[in-house]
Amino acid sequence: MSRRAGSKAGISNRPNKESSIVNTDPPLEDMDEWPELPPSAYSDAGTSEINNDWLEDASPEEQASALLEWFQARFQDPAHETPYMSSEGGYIWIHGGPYDAKEELEERFSALVPDEVITFVAEHVEEVDGVWEWAPTDVIYYDEEQDLIVHDKDVPLQRLEERMEALMAVLTLQGASHAVDMARSLAYAGVVSALETFLWETMAYWIQNDQETVRSLIEAHPDFRERKIRLGDIFGQFTSLEKQVRAHMQHMTWHRWDDAERFLELGLGIKAPSFKVFEEPTKIRHDVIHRSGHTVDGEPIAISNGQVHNLAEQVRRFASEVRALIDQAKIQPNETFDGVDF
Numbered sequence: 001m002s003r004r005a006g007s008k009a010g011i012s013n014r015p016n017k018e019s020s021i022v023n024t025d026p027p028l029e030d031m032d033e034w035p036e037l038p039p040s041a042y043s044d045a046g047t048s049e050i051n052n053d054w055l056e057d058a059s060p061e062e063q064a065s066a067l068l069e070w071f072q073a074r075f076q077d078p079a080h081e082t083p084y085m086s087s088e089g090g091y092i093w094i095h096g097g098p099y100d101a102k103e104e105l106e107e108r109f110s111a112l113v114p115d116e117v118i119t120f121v122a123e124h125v126e127e128v129d130g131v132w133e134w135a136p137t138d139v140i141y142y143d144e145e146q147d148l149i150v151h152d153k154d155v156p157l158q159r160l161e162e163r164m165e166a167l168m169a170v171l172t173l174q175g176a177s178h179a180v181d182m183a184r185s186l187a188y189a190g191v192v193s194a195l196e197t198f199l200w201e202t203m204a205y206w207i208q209n210d211q212e213t214v215r216s217l218i219e220a221h222p223d224f225r226e227r228k229i230r231l232g233d234i235f236g237q238f239t240s241l242e243k244q245v246r247a248h249m250q251h252m253t254w255h256r257w258d259d260a261e262r263f264l265e266l267g268l269g270i271k272a273p274s275f276k277v278f279e280e281p282t283k284i285r286h287d288v289i290h291r292s293g294h295t296v297d298g299e300p301i302a303i304s305n306g307q308v309h310n311l312a313e314q315v316r317r318f319a320s321e322v323r324a325l326i327d328q329a330k331i332q333p334n335e336t337f338d339g340v341d342f
Helices: 052-057 060-074 101-109 115-129 155-170 177-209 211-220 231-239 241-250 257-268 276-290 305-329
Strands: 042-044
Touching: 060 101, 060 115, 101 115, 155 177, 155 305, 177 211, 177 241, 177 257, 177 276, 177 305, 211 241, 211 257, 257 276, 257 305, 276 305
Parallel strands: none
Antiparallel strands: none
16 A cells, blocks of 8 residues: 655656557546446445456446545545644544555556546545545554453453552652653553453454444444445455454554543443543653653653552543443343344
8 A cells, every 4th residue: 555755646656558448438527426336346245345347347437436436435534533633733643644646556557448447536536625635534544463451341340450559669760860750650650551452352242242232333423423335245254343443442542531531421321530631641641751851941850669559540540430331331242243233
């Protein structure tokens, strides 16, 4: 997959196949509507992966429709899921990117369809969506090796306590004062990270073991609810619902507390405790991790042992309350999610 890095859109190093592909159909610009694709158009309908053999024999209109569906399944407006920080100069491309529409279409389809089909589709998505730099969807960025598998609902809270004990042990280390200060700051940041991991592990367990949690998120969370599915793709989509949710979680920024809160509430049906108490610690964590313990103005941040202990206790209480709320909302998890029952 190519990534936009100073290359000029529309310039390709691939061999020119225009001489071997003769198009006698009307220009694509005269298309009134995008044709529906038959089942044979797909090698994997769940991810809108296109069958190369079908594509080569398809009409230009069908080719354009296939390329459009393939692209929309894999790329999206970065405003949907990509963090934006004006202080850092714009989008933070945490999932990869930015990607250029024409470059991605050329890389996948240049040997299969005429240049004008690729250009037409690339210009269409840019004009309709008003986007020239694209972010990936979960179809691209899911990584099974980076996922979390949690088999017991007690594990997230147990692991949280283990991490807290390890972080508190850091506060007992001795050495040069600047090294001790650095260790204390990293322990403080680690407490926030431990809360993030608890939330992810908690949701991972329920996504894996309770089909109602998956259903609730698909039906209520706007990132899933507003996705369009063609009727012919519906069964392929059903089989990949859990994976789609897991991919989304895998790349969530869990210390964006509003996003985490929405996942808990929509997925588990609970009213989560307020995350407000963690807003200031999260800012401090950012300065510790990304500015080596200094504020944006360059001032050093002083963190005491007491601050670390207090934050750890707040996280423990919060996590225990979340667990209690889930226990009230969920009696016993259903079997592992195998799709939607009809």
